[in-house]
Structure formats: C-alpha cells, structure tokens
Amino acid sequence: MTRRLILVFITCLLVMRTELHAALDRPKLQIINGTPQVVDVFWINEKGERVPNGSVPPGKHTIISTTLGHRFAIVGREDQKESLVTAEVRVQAFRVGGLPAFYTQQASAGGFPVVASARVNPYALKEAVYIIDMMLSKRPDVRAAMVKSGARLSILAHNEFTCDQPEWAWLADEPVEGHEGIPTRDFRDARARGMGGSLTDPYCSCAEENLLACEGDPYSTENILIHELAHNIHLRGMSNVDATFDPRVKACYDTAMKAGLWKGKYASVNHHEYFAEGVQSWFDNNRENDHDHNHVNTRAELLDYDPGLAALCREVFGDTVLKYTKPQTRLTGHLEGYDPKQAPKFVWPPHLKKARELIRAKARARSDAATKAHETKNLVGWTLHISPKTDPAALNKALPLLQAQLEEIMRVVPAQAVIELQKVPLWINPEYPKVPPRAEYHPGAGWLKDNGRDPAMAKGVEFTNVRTFEAETRRMPNFALHELAHAFHDRVLGFEHPQIEAAYQKAKSAGLYDRLQRQDSEGRKRLERAYAMTNAKEYFAECSEAFFTKNDFYPFTQDELQKHDPEMFELLTKLWGTSKAKVVSALAEKNAAKAAATLPNILLILADDLGYGDVRCYNADAKVPTPNIDRLAGDGMRFTDAHSPATVCTPSRYSLMTGQMAFRVPNGGTVFTGAGGPSLIAPGKLTLPGMLKQQGYATAAFGKWHVGLTFRDVEGKPIHAGGLEAIRRIDFSRRIEGGPLDHGFDRFFGTACCPTTDWLYAFIDGDRIPTPPTSPLDRSTLPKHPYANDCRQGLIAPDFPMEEVDLVFLKKSREFIAQHARTSPKQPFFLYHATQAVHLPSFAAPEFQGKSKAGPHGDFIAEFDHIIGELMRELDQHGLADNTLVILSSDNGPEMASVVHMRTDHAHDGAKPWRGIKRDAWEGGHRVPFIVRWPGKVKVGTTSDQTLCLTDILATVAAITGTELPHDAAEDSFNLLPALEGTATAPIRPYLLTQAFAGQRTLSIRRGNWKYIAHRGSGGNNYDKGELKPFALPDTDPEAPAQLYDLATDPGETTNLYSKKPEIVKELQALLEQSKATGRSRP
Structure with missing residues (x-):
C-alpha cells in the first residue's frame, strides 16, 4: 500500500492574562482533518506512551484543552486502505502574527527577527542584531533560508530563565535522562542561558547579561549568541541551502572523534555541538580551558587543531577577520548611550544554583571519564x-x-x-x-x-x-x-x-x-x-x-x-x-650567609583598631592595664607622633606592605569584606616581605591579611565580592591567588579579611582553605553586649573558634619561632603577626572574660596585651630577643562603638587626647601607638617625637638590611633609622599624607604643625546624629570648603583656621597636588 502524508491544520487558541509576563491558561489545540481518512489522536505522556485522545473524521475538526509543551500523535487507522504517516505536534503559544504575547520588543537583523520581553534592555536587541549581521555578512542566502524556515532569536532578561519563554515552556515537563536528581524545570533553567533550536524547533535564544557583559554573567569569557546562532545557521540555514552540509559536518565530527580530538569536551557530545563550538573558536570567542572546552579558543588554534572543522567554518563564514569583542570596548554606533555601570547584576536563584552545581559536576565527570x-x-x-x-x-x-x-x-x-x-x-x-x-x-x-x-x-x-x-x-x-x-x-x-x-x-x-x-x-x-x-x-x-x-x-x-x-x-x-626587587631566586641564596651574620630578625605586630589612648604608656588614665606593652616600650623607643596611612583597615595594610599610599592605586580606598579583591598589590610590586626574602630572610605571616585576594568558582571565574552569595560560589579546591604567598611570604596562616566580621569564617593555610565553611554562622550562640554587633551572617568552618581566633594566631607564631630556632638558627626571619584584637566584635577568649574590670572590650585589650607578652617570652625562650627588632603599632584609630561605650561605661577613652576616631581625618583616626625594641641599637626607655607613618617601615628596614630601593617602589616611605639610633637632629619627613574613609576624596596633608584637611567634616563618621552627636564640636568656619589646624596650639583640632590663614592653605594645597601629580612623596 502507498503511504500518504496526513494533511492536518493545527491552531492554538489561547486564553491570556494581562500581566507583563502573559501566563497562559489552558491553551486549546484545534486539529482539522483535511484528509479523506479517519485519524486517531493520542496524547504522548512523560514515559513516551500514547494515550488515546479521540479521533477526527474526514473534513471535520476537534478542539482539545491541553497544556503548553504537551505532545500529540496523529495516526491513520490501520484498517483503512491506505496507511498514513504518523504526524507529531507540540503545543506552543502563538497569537495572531505568530509571535507570543510574552514578547513586546522586536528588532530585525536583515529580516531575521530578534524578540524580547519588556524586561530586556533595548541595547541587548541592538547588540544581537550587530552580532547576527557580523556572522552572516557573507551569507545572505543562509540568512534568507533561516527567515523562510521561521527561525528567530529571543533574548532572556537577566532575571528570566529558559522555561519562562513560551517556545521553551514545554521543556519544564520533558523528562531528562541522566539528571534524575534535579527537578526537570530546574535542570532546564540552570542548564544554559541560551538554546540553539533543532530541525523541528526553529528558535534560538541567548541572555541579556551575556550580550551586554553584565556583572555575574556565568559565561563571561564567551558569547553565547555566537554558539546558539551557529546551531540555527547549521540546522535552519545551511541544511536548507545545501543538503550535503549536515552529513559533511557529521563525517568531519566522526573523523575528529576517531583521531581523539575534543576528548571529553562539549564539542564531542554530538556533531551539532561540534560545529557550534568550532564557530565560537572561528570568531576568537571560546572560553578558557575547562571541563567543557580545551585550549582551542581562537581561529588560529582551530586551524592548527582541527583543520576539517576550520574548513567548514570558512565555507560558511568566509575568511574575513570578524573578531568579536565585548560591548564595553566599543560604546559607539548602536551602543552609543549605553552605560555598563547601570547594567543589572545576574544572580542564580538558590535552587538553580544548586541544580547548576550538580550539572557542572556531571560535566566534570564526563570530561574525566573521557580521559x-x-x-x-x-x-x-x-x-x-x-x-x-x-x-x-x-x-x-x-x-x-x-x-x-x-x-x-x-x-x-x-x-x-x-x-x-x-x-x-x-x-x-x-x-x-x-x-x-x-x-x-x-x-x-x-x-x-x-x-x-x-x-x-x-x-x-x-x-x-x-x-x-x-x-x-x-x-x-x-x-x-x-x-x-x-x-x-x-x-x-x-x-x-x-x-x-x-x-x-x-x-x-x-x-x-x-x-x-x-x-x-x-x-x-x-x-x-x-x-x-x-x-x-x-x-x-x-x-x-x-x-x-x-x-x-x-x-x-x-x-x-x-x-x-x-x-x-x-x-x-x-x-x-616583575621588578628587579621582586625577583628572589638566586639573590636570596647569595645573601643568606650575609644575612645570618649581620641582620636582625624582625617581628612586626599590627593591632587592629587599637587606639592611642587604649595603652597605659600612652594614656595614664587608661582603665585597662597593659603591662606587657608598657614593658616593651620601656625596653625600647615610644613614638608619640606616629600615624597610620589611612583611617581604615585595607588601605593601611596595603601601605604597610608596599610603602605607598593606597589612594595612588585603583580601589585604594576600598575596605574588602568576604571574598573581596583582587589584591591591591600589583604583581611585581616591591613589598616588605618580598624585599626581605630577597635578602635571605625566611618570611611568615599569621593573622589578618585584608589586602585583597582572588578566589575562583567551580568554572574558574574570579570572585571579588563580599556577601554571602559570593562565599557560596567559592570553589575551595582551587588555589587562592594574590594572597600573602604571592607577595613575598613563605608561610601564611590567617584570614582573608576581618576574622570574626566578614562573611567568610575560615582559616587560610598557605594559599588554600583546608577546612571550608559548611554552615551559616549562628549568631544566637555568640555573646551579646554593645561591642558584639559587627558579625555578618556568613558561612563558618567547623574548626573556626569565634572567641579564640587570636589564640590560634598566637599558637602559629610561637610554633614558627620555635621551629625556626630549631631548624634554621643562622637564617634571619621576618614574622608579621596581625591580630584580630581589638576590632569589633570584642570576643575575648574565655580566660580573659571579666579580667579587665572594664567590660568586654577592656577584656579584649587585656587579651591583646597578653599576646604581646607571650610573643616576647617565646623570643626569650629561644635566645632570640637580643637579635630581634620588634615593632608594634595599629592600623588606625579606635572604633566608634568601643569609644562611645567605653567612655560612657568605664571612663576609658581609646582616642585620648585626640579628636576623632576610626574613619575620621582628625588625629584620633590615624595617630596610633608605635613602639620599637631593638636591643643594642635602640636606646631603652626613650621617647621620640619624630613624625612617622607606617609606610616608613619599608624604607627603614631597607636601610637596616642594606637594600637599595628602586625608584618605582616605596614611593611614600622614609628611612627612620637615624631616629631609632638617636642621631636624627631634624624632621625626617618633609610632610605627612593621610587618607580617611573615602580615600582620594578625603586626603589630608601635614607639614610641621600645620595640618590641611582637603574637605569638610570628619571624612568618615557622621556626627550630626546617633551616638556620636554628643561628641560633635562646633564648626568654627562654616563657610570654608576645607580645614586647617595648628597642632602646636590646637592639638584637639577645635579651631578651623582655613579662612584666617589663606597663604598656608595655598601652600599646603599646592604641596598636596604636587604629591598627587608626581605619584610619590619620597624623593
């Protein structure tokens, strides 16, 4: 018997709601039988079984209430004289004109439709048209074939997902083999941010965040439209223009697989993906080497690796160089007026993030199995x-x-x-x-x-x-x-x-x-x-x-x-x-013998938020005894005019490490949290530990880093953000980049940011986190008091003791000193010990709670003093004290909550006698304790009024070790060795720079006793309301745009002389601008 095609007409009658996202209520499938035969209609269930759903006599029609995505088979009766070919249809949503109501925006790429919902940025449509025109510029015949076949591109908004689009809604009910542990819709929505269509589905799609390179784009190293449109070009264009094309792609694919090419990569899945992956490389736009893709990212690499696939790409697209670049590099023409800074951020919802992690694990398993x-x-x-x-x-x-x-x-x-x-x-x-x-x-x-x-x-x-x-x-x-x-x-x-x-x-x-x-x-x-x-x-x-x-x-x-x-x-x-000073290699070996014979060990202790008035040897009225710090000062030199370079953590620590003011580098006013980064220290930049390592020192750091680093997610993409979502994205099996080991330290154990504050409560050992965080921080288990209000609700590792972090750091430093004395007694060491104390929350270890009689923050100060004593005892125990230079200081002034409540509850003023606190440009924000002990070199029990900054440590240590500083390093560092040796007869620094909370916008400069603050107000805290309002001082020059103080007669910075001393203002303004323009203060 002859076989005839069923002639049926199928329409979709839809009842629409009126919301922006027109959801569909029970679409109706109309089947009109235009044949002389009776046809049976079957619904195809999720198992692929045919369920009878009525029949349609010749010339009649039927209407079936159904659901988007459901499939039906229309089959001729077996008892009829002629056997009819089975037809299969899928219910899809169309309105008059063939376009779903979901779409409210349209554009045309030479007749090829581009559509999107109202949520999509119109520039995404313009960018899509640009890419389509770029790819099809040599093939008007292919474009025409695609248009004729009903193909089009739809663009997902950054907050829409695959099954939200009417063309793909049916996928939500389509079973997925091999991913049974993931809900079907979650799999479809998390699997990709674009679809390529097929021989039966003429539509392709991509996503707004990828087209416009928005933050959080999960495919930021490639362009998904190029990949998905390649499918459409293959299946709806070339296959209609040239019937041999698809078989030739398949033959080329088979040859490549036989030769072992693309092993375990996405191009090996089938010949459709093989071609699309090749097209991406043809346009120099494939991603980095990962489980989905190998090294073939460019046209040149494709020509070398798989010449057959390259020849197919050349046949379709021609040999003209058509290299795709991200939109931020070409904000003209169709992108004129687009502001990338206003672009939304893409974020996977939690349920899809979980599904995606499972999908990526499968991809890795596929790749690993293939190799x-x-x-x-x-x-x-x-x-x-x-x-x-x-x-x-x-x-x-x-x-x-x-x-x-x-x-x-x-x-x-x-x-x-x-x-x-x-x-x-x-x-x-x-x-x-x-x-x-x-x-x-x-x-x-x-x-x-x-x-x-x-x-x-x-x-x-x-x-x-x-x-x-x-x-x-x-x-x-x-x-x-x-x-x-x-x-x-x-x-x-x-x-x-x-x-x-x-x-x-x-x-x-x-x-x-x-x-x-x-x-x-x-x-x-x-x-x-x-x-x-x-x-x-x-x-x-x-x-x-x-x-x-x-x-x-x-x-x-x-x-x-x-x-x-x-x-x-x-x-x-x-x-x-790199730089000459950064390279260590053989120079370290060459200098090791010299170092052992002549150079001191160096112990640098940096407190966190320890105020000038928190220590008895600086403030006789301090309510917390600090006997160990006082003893250290009595054994050495106490500086009374020492300053942190900034009034907050990150920039001060950057400047300490590099001898350069942080406002001179990108993001130099940033305070990192969580997985914040990247490192403020540029690759190759001379650092204090790097310089000492070059001179033969063993270098180690224990405690808080807080200068920025780079974590990566499971796809190898960098994470440079605070917040819980950023922490959840971290792939803890990967090396942490840009941390202490990359900037001169041989050994590191500590935390990325503030240990008990910033989202990631876990220890870094070297350049990895051996025990990753596994559960949310339960703040209900933590102490409750006015100094305990600073814990962000992040993730915590099972081995992270919130109340004993500093004791862990102390243990690591003591172990390092002991081991070094035992195994490398002839090699000098540099040990950087950066405490959590006394940064809020004030979580003193149990043995210190109640010890100070000055509340929880007083107990924390007492614990810090104990740590100083233990480190000194460790040096004594191993006979190292006489040849160890010890420096103790703080990264900025005291925190607001600690100052306010300690003043009120315990008559203790951590900023005394200065105005201002942490974040402020006034002295209390940056004048800090600075104590140096160096037996035989620094005279005991002495005091110095030399003006200094933490940046000066680098140049001073360079002088001690005989290191010549290159011009492109330590730009704001001055040698204090004459002051330490008691030979300085004049000020060492020509002037002092500081930066407050807002970095470049809140700079100050001081020459002699004249201090110019280049802005109004504190530059940090708000004294107009809240707990600080009682401590606000009258504005003595309300019309002045900036501030000028004479610290000789007004150390409390109470009287603004800006309008009364215009000549001094002018001089200091010019000096500040000169320093900014030259990029340095050191000659």
Whole structure:
C-alpha cells in the first residue's frame, strides 16, 4: 500500500492574562482533518506512551484543552486502505502574527527577527542584531533560508530563565535522562542561558547579561549568541541551502572523534555541538580551558587543531577577520548611550544554583571519564594527567621533585604570570620507543597527530622523563619552568614576539652565547655553545630559568644574566611583569650567609583598631592595664607622633606592605569584606616581605591579611565580592591567588579579611582553605553586649573558634619561632603577626572574660596585651630577643562603638587626647601607638617625637638590611633609622599624607604643625546624629570648603583656621597636588 502524508491544520487558541509576563491558561489545540481518512489522536505522556485522545473524521475538526509543551500523535487507522504517516505536534503559544504575547520588543537583523520581553534592555536587541549581521555578512542566502524556515532569536532578561519563554515552556515537563536528581524545570533553567533550536524547533535564544557583559554573567569569557546562532545557521540555514552540509559536518565530527580530538569536551557530545563550538573558536570567542572546552579558543588554534572543522567554518563564514569583542570596548554606533555601570547584576536563584552545581559536576565527570586513560589530579594548582603505564616507583620519586619545582615557580614568578602558567596542563607518560626521555611543551596538535601522540596534549607540557627526573633536576634545578616559559611565550606573548626575536638576533650577532660554561648533573662544567642560541624560543626559556631560578648554562643566575645580557634582563623584567626587587631566586641564596651574620630578625605586630589612648604608656588614665606593652616600650623607643596611612583597615595594610599610599592605586580606598579583591598589590610590586626574602630572610605571616585576594568558582571565574552569595560560589579546591604567598611570604596562616566580621569564617593555610565553611554562622550562640554587633551572617568552618581566633594566631607564631630556632638558627626571619584584637566584635577568649574590670572590650585589650607578652617570652625562650627588632603599632584609630561605650561605661577613652576616631581625618583616626625594641641599637626607655607613618617601615628596614630601593617602589616611605639610633637632629619627613574613609576624596596633608584637611567634616563618621552627636564640636568656619589646624596650639583640632590663614592653605594645597601629580612623596 502507498503511504500518504496526513494533511492536518493545527491552531492554538489561547486564553491570556494581562500581566507583563502573559501566563497562559489552558491553551486549546484545534486539529482539522483535511484528509479523506479517519485519524486517531493520542496524547504522548512523560514515559513516551500514547494515550488515546479521540479521533477526527474526514473534513471535520476537534478542539482539545491541553497544556503548553504537551505532545500529540496523529495516526491513520490501520484498517483503512491506505496507511498514513504518523504526524507529531507540540503545543506552543502563538497569537495572531505568530509571535507570543510574552514578547513586546522586536528588532530585525536583515529580516531575521530578534524578540524580547519588556524586561530586556533595548541595547541587548541592538547588540544581537550587530552580532547576527557580523556572522552572516557573507551569507545572505543562509540568512534568507533561516527567515523562510521561521527561525528567530529571543533574548532572556537577566532575571528570566529558559522555561519562562513560551517556545521553551514545554521543556519544564520533558523528562531528562541522566539528571534524575534535579527537578526537570530546574535542570532546564540552570542548564544554559541560551538554546540553539533543532530541525523541528526553529528558535534560538541567548541572555541579556551575556550580550551586554553584565556583572555575574556565568559565561563571561564567551558569547553565547555566537554558539546558539551557529546551531540555527547549521540546522535552519545551511541544511536548507545545501543538503550535503549536515552529513559533511557529521563525517568531519566522526573523523575528529576517531583521531581523539575534543576528548571529553562539549564539542564531542554530538556533531551539532561540534560545529557550534568550532564557530565560537572561528570568531576568537571560546572560553578558557575547562571541563567543557580545551585550549582551542581562537581561529588560529582551530586551524592548527582541527583543520576539517576550520574548513567548514570558512565555507560558511568566509575568511574575513570578524573578531568579536565585548560591548564595553566599543560604546559607539548602536551602543552609543549605553552605560555598563547601570547594567543589572545576574544572580542564580538558590535552587538553580544548586541544580547548576550538580550539572557542572556531571560535566566534570564526563570530561574525566573521557580521559580515563590518565589519572587526573591537582598538583599545587596545576592539572596533572598521569598515565597508568608510568613506572610507579619512578613516579613516586618524580612527583615530589616536580611539586618542589612548581612551588618554587609560585614563589618567584609574579602572581599574574603564575595564573597563566597554571592554565597549562601537565602530562606524565612513559617513554616512547627510540625517543630520549624529556620534558617538552607541545604548542599545537599537528605535530602530536603526525607522531602518533594524543592531540589532547596540545598547549600542554609532557614529561616522559620520570625515570631520570632526579638527575635532570640536579642539572636543571627547575626544568619545569623552562617548559612553562615556552607556554607563556606561546599563549601569552606570542611566539612571533618582535622584541624577543630582536633581542635573540642581537645576542646571536654579538656572540654572547657562543662559548659558555655548561654544568652537568654531577656538577662538572665544560665550555660549549649555549642552548639559548637554538632559536628565539629557547633563548627566552633559557634566560627565564636564569632570571627566576638557576640554569644549567652560564649565565646561571639572575645577577649573572643582568651582567652578561642586560638587554634581555630588562626585557624579561617587562614581559614577566616583575621588578628587579621582586625577583628572589638566586639573590636570596647569595645573601643568606650575609644575612645570618649581620641582620636582625624582625617581628612586626599590627593591632587592629587599637587606639592611642587604649595603652597605659600612652594614656595614664587608661582603665585597662597593659603591662606587657608598657614593658616593651620601656625596653625600647615610644613614638608619640606616629600615624597610620589611612583611617581604615585595607588601605593601611596595603601601605604597610608596599610603602605607598593606597589612594595612588585603583580601589585604594576600598575596605574588602568576604571574598573581596583582587589584591591591591600589583604583581611585581616591591613589598616588605618580598624585599626581605630577597635578602635571605625566611618570611611568615599569621593573622589578618585584608589586602585583597582572588578566589575562583567551580568554572574558574574570579570572585571579588563580599556577601554571602559570593562565599557560596567559592570553589575551595582551587588555589587562592594574590594572597600573602604571592607577595613575598613563605608561610601564611590567617584570614582573608576581618576574622570574626566578614562573611567568610575560615582559616587560610598557605594559599588554600583546608577546612571550608559548611554552615551559616549562628549568631544566637555568640555573646551579646554593645561591642558584639559587627558579625555578618556568613558561612563558618567547623574548626573556626569565634572567641579564640587570636589564640590560634598566637599558637602559629610561637610554633614558627620555635621551629625556626630549631631548624634554621643562622637564617634571619621576618614574622608579621596581625591580630584580630581589638576590632569589633570584642570576643575575648574565655580566660580573659571579666579580667579587665572594664567590660568586654577592656577584656579584649587585656587579651591583646597578653599576646604581646607571650610573643616576647617565646623570643626569650629561644635566645632570640637580643637579635630581634620588634615593632608594634595599629592600623588606625579606635572604633566608634568601643569609644562611645567605653567612655560612657568605664571612663576609658581609646582616642585620648585626640579628636576623632576610626574613619575620621582628625588625629584620633590615624595617630596610633608605635613602639620599637631593638636591643643594642635602640636606646631603652626613650621617647621620640619624630613624625612617622607606617609606610616608613619599608624604607627603614631597607636601610637596616642594606637594600637599595628602586625608584618605582616605596614611593611614600622614609628611612627612620637615624631616629631609632638617636642621631636624627631634624624632621625626617618633609610632610605627612593621610587618607580617611573615602580615600582620594578625603586626603589630608601635614607639614610641621600645620595640618590641611582637603574637605569638610570628619571624612568618615557622621556626627550630626546617633551616638556620636554628643561628641560633635562646633564648626568654627562654616563657610570654608576645607580645614586647617595648628597642632602646636590646637592639638584637639577645635579651631578651623582655613579662612584666617589663606597663604598656608595655598601652600599646603599646592604641596598636596604636587604629591598627587608626581605619584610619590619620597624623593
């Protein structure tokens, strides 16, 4: 019998509500039978079973009440003379004209419809049109075929999800195989922020936040429209223009899979995704190396890796360079008037975030399963793939050596460069027949395929030398750096980098490397032509080894490289993003012996919010005894005119570490919370610990960091925000970037921000959080008193003791001192101990509660004093006190709540005798205790009135260690050594800068006793209302735009002389502007 197509007409009669999001009530499916046969109608349930739903005689029709997304089969009767083909329909929402009422905005890309709801920013439609026109500029025939087939693009608003759109509402009821643990709708909504359509669904979609690059975009490293439109071009365009296209894509896909390409990546799912992923790379717009995608992010990489797929892309899109860039880079034309700062933030709702995490876990499992020929593990931040065929005994010896090399790289290479290097996958394989064992970087897939190796290793480093690893390490102490330098050259700088090529040719012409010493694994040396002269690539890698660690050819070390090839030394300084003072490597080794013989240990203790008047040796009326601090002052020198560079935490700590005022750098007025960052310290910036490390010091930090760092989420995207949602996004298996270990410290144990205040209640050990937070902070279990109102309701780790954090830090510092004395007695150390005390909440440990008789905050001050005593006793116990320089200070003045309540309840004034408190520009906000003990160098029981700032510690320590400061470092740091030695006869500082709560907008400058505050009011706290109103002073010059005080006659800053001393105002204004313009106060 012949087979005939059923001729039916199907319409959807909808009852609409009138809200913006037109929800649909019981749509009605009308089936008109235009055939001479009786047809049966079946509803297809979730199991795929057909459930009878009536029949339609010839020439008749029926109307069925149904639900969006439901499917029906229309089948000819088996007993009829002619067997009819089964037709299947899906209920979708359309109104007159074919467009759902959900959409209220329309645009056209050369006839291709772009639609969106009223929630979507109109600029998103304009951007979509721009991208569609860009992609289809060479193919009007393909665009016409897509339009003719009914295709269109719909844009999701940042707060809409897949099943909200009428075209995809049916997916909410469509079963999902392999993800049974996730509710169906949650899976569909969390799975993606765009759809590509199919042979039966002509529609594609993308999301507003991705088109306009809004904050929180989960696909920020790529453009989803390019991917989803590629599906539509494939299935609705090219397949209609050229019937052979889809089979050819499938054949190309099969060839690629057989060759092992795209193993475990999203491109391997099917030939549709294979093409769409290739299109993204063709437009230089694929994401970073992750479980969904490999290294093939650009057109050049696609041409090298999969020439067949590249040829298909060229056929469709042509060879014109059409590189997509984010909209923020081109705010003209169709984007003129768009303000990215006003864009909304995308946030996954909690239920979808959970679903997405499960989906991403499946993706990782898929990727890992596909590469099961190798065991995958994380080695100090690098992804390591280990072949099971590798000799286990040799592997066990090699892995610790490889880890040591990688850890050295993390210490000596600038943090931003390390981030790039950690993107390079590492592979360990057995030796190949007739090929010497080696380590080698593979820049492309072509050579790998030609030589029968796995093309997945492209852009990675392969080690086949595990058997000879130990001997190779003796010859080349860090050959991993050599290969990773190749990767940096290729992936970051580009192998055709003109400056590297020019430096190589110049060195070659000059014969610099024609006959030099080479050292073998036994330490024997001989003269030969350096390997660096092989080509520009090896020149860069060999010199990078010497620059950071030690090479097997002369120049072996950084200082030798600087003397032998100064031009390449300067170029490496620039290209690696470092500075001469930052590089440690061999310089630290060279200086270690000298340091042990002549340099002191340094213990720097930084209190948090400890006021000038909180300590008895500064305020005889202080109600809390501080015997240990007083004893320290009696054993050394007490400074009475010492200042924090800022009146809040983060900028003061930045300035302490770098010797530079924080207002001079981006975000320099920021106070980080939670996962705040990135680090204010730029990669390569000279730091106090980095400088000391260069001089041979062991460096350690315990306590509060609070200068910013970078956490990453499960997709590797950086998190730089406070708040509970940011903490929930952290992937705690990843290395923390930009923290103390990246800025000169060998050892760190502490917290990201304020330990008992800021969202993330967990300890960082090194560059990871070994015990992540697992539950919300239960504030009902914490003490209740006026000094306990500052705990944000974040997440807490099970090992984080809210009332004993400082005792944990104390234990770590004592252990460090003891271990160092035991294992490295000849090496000097720098220990930075940054306490939680006495920052609110005032949670003293149980043994100190009630001890001070001055309330909970008094107890906290008493605990801090105890910590000072314990650290001094630890030094004494190990015989280190006589050769240890101890510095104690605070990051700013006392906190408002502590001052107000301590004044009222206990007659204790933490800011006495100054006006102002933490955040304020007045003296109480930044004049702090500063005590120095250095037996044999600093005269005991002395007092100094030298004006100083915490920034001065760096230059002072540089003078003590004999370090010459480069011009681009410690810009606001002055050498106080003459004051410490008692030889200073004049002021050391020409003037003093401070910044209040609002950073650049609240600066002050002081020269001598004249202090100019470049704004009105406190610059921080509000004295017009609330608890501070009783402490407000009259405004003595209400018309003045700024303030001027003579601290010699008015230390309390009570009388504004701005209008009476215009000549002094003018001088100080000019000096402040000059300092801002030159970027420094140090000559």
